Every structure is written in C-alpha cells, then in structure tokens.
Amino acid sequence: MSVRKIEDDIFADFEDEPAPRLAAFDGLARVVSIGSFSKTLSAAVRCGYIAARSEWIEPLVDLKLATTFGNGQLAASVVHRLLVDGTYRRHLESMRAKLADAMGETIRRLGYAGLEVWTRPRAGIFVWARLPDALDAADIARHALAESVVFAPGNVFSASQSAAGFLRFNVSQCNRPKVYEALQRAMDVSAASKAHA
CATH class of the missing domain: 3.90.1150.10 (Aspartate Aminotransferase, domain 1)
Known part of the structure; x- marks a missing residue:
C-alpha cells in the first residue's frame, strides 16, 4: 500500500454546500479520505468512515482491529439507522x-x-x-x-x-x-x- 495523502475531512458535514475534495479530484488513486460522525452527533459516537482504493481497505481494517481490539458495533448500528431513516439529514439541517x-x-x-x-x-x-x-x-x-x-x-x-x-x-x-x-x-x-x- 503506497498511500500518498490522507484527507482528514471530519468537518465536512457542517458545510451547506460541499467544497471540492482532494479525494474526488484524485478518484481515490493516491488519496484516502476519512470522516467522522463524532463531531456532528456526539463525541461519544466513536464512529467514522474511510474512502479508499478497494485493495487498501482490508489492510486498513486489519490495522484498526489490531490497534483497537473492537469494532464499535453499537455506535455503527446507531449511525446506520440515523443515515437510513433520514434522521441524520434532518439533524444536520437543524444543526x-x-x-x-x-x-x-x-x-x-x-x-x-x-x-x-x-x-x-x-x-x-x-x-x-x-x-x-x-x-x-x-x-x-x-x-x-x-x-x-x-x-x-x-x-x-x-x-x-x-x-x-x-x-x-x-x-x-x-x-x-x-x-x-x-x-x-x-x-x-x-x-x-x-x-x-
């Protein structure tokens, strides 16, 4: 894996209109984009995401599991539910x-x-x-x-x-x-x- 850039985009959901992203320009060829729901939902929701080339995902998952010894299933389930039922979108509009x-x-x-x-x-x-x-x-x-x-x-x-x-x-x-x-x-x-x- 030869990642050249990490685009730390944890504040992206605060924007009304998305700004251009380096990962989008690059097509994820050399850029890994990371985001989080901890800033928009709660610091207690230790849940985020990674957008990267498909062959980089498995080593990143292995690294995460080796360094955290868990997967935060409850937080991930809560975030998934909020995304699927539209609650997260409404929350962002209000916020x-x-x-x-x-x-x-x-x-x-x-x-x-x-x-x-x-x-x-x-x-x-x-x-x-x-x-x-x-x-x-x-x-x-x-x-x-x-x-x-x-x-x-x-x-x-x-x-x-x-x-x-x-x-x-x-x-x-x-x-x-x-x-x-x-x-x-x-x-x-x-x-x-x-x-x-």
Whole structure:
C-alpha cells in the first residue's frame, strides 16, 4: 500500500454546500479520505468512515482491529439507522441553522470587543480572530483561564509559531456573556501589562 495523502475531512458535514475534495479530484488513486460522525452527533459516537482504493481497505481494517481490539458495533448500528431513516439529514439541517446563527452572533460580538475576524467561514464551528494592539493570545488565554474560560491561542495550531496575535473560537461555546466579559478583562489586563513593560 503506497498511500500518498490522507484527507482528514471530519468537518465536512457542517458545510451547506460541499467544497471540492482532494479525494474526488484524485478518484481515490493516491488519496484516502476519512470522516467522522463524532463531531456532528456526539463525541461519544466513536464512529467514522474511510474512502479508499478497494485493495487498501482490508489492510486498513486489519490495522484498526489490531490497534483497537473492537469494532464499535453499537455506535455503527446507531449511525446506520440515523443515515437510513433520514434522521441524520434532518439533524444536520437543524444543526447547520443553529451554527450559522451562532457564527453570526460570535462574529458580531468579537467585532464589538475589538477583534478582527480573519476570514468569515462559510460554515462550521470555528472562527479565527486577530487581537487588537498586537496583544499576545497566549497571555489572553492565561488570564481568561483564571476565570474558568478557555480560549485557544493561535500558536497552539501553528507549526511556525506565527499566530501569536490570533485566537480560535468555537462558536457553539460562545453563547454566554461570561465568554466576552472574560475576554475583555483579559485584554485589558494584557494591554495594561504591555503598557508598563
């Protein structure tokens, strides 16, 4: 088996309109596409799928069985039922509408807080925003953590460590005023520390 690329597509079902996929362009000749229902249904549903060349499937199944010692039959049966009876499609429609509302509200509130949204996502659960005044995201995250609010600093996701001024927000978790209050206080403390440095 000479797999050249793995296309990790676990967020695909959040999209209203599917974007082009590398595996589709390649016809699965050198690309293995993987997906999951854990993000759209529940983290407890440890069930996903693999799309690959037919001769690669059996070795991948052997690898899965050798490393997990099980097959998650209950989760697979639940997902199968939801797919067959149309429940999953209806669930996605409802979830996408709720996430679109949450995305709009999060972007609006981040703007009020003085953050600049890097790019407005077409769908999904994450939005990236640049902090004002060259504030350090790790510093903001540390201050907010003292108030039990968790922010994701950009450099956690950056191999080049070039995202120190960015935070990543999960819009499904940004519906509480406490998030923005903690963000504002953390930014104020960080800005004051920077001014006295």
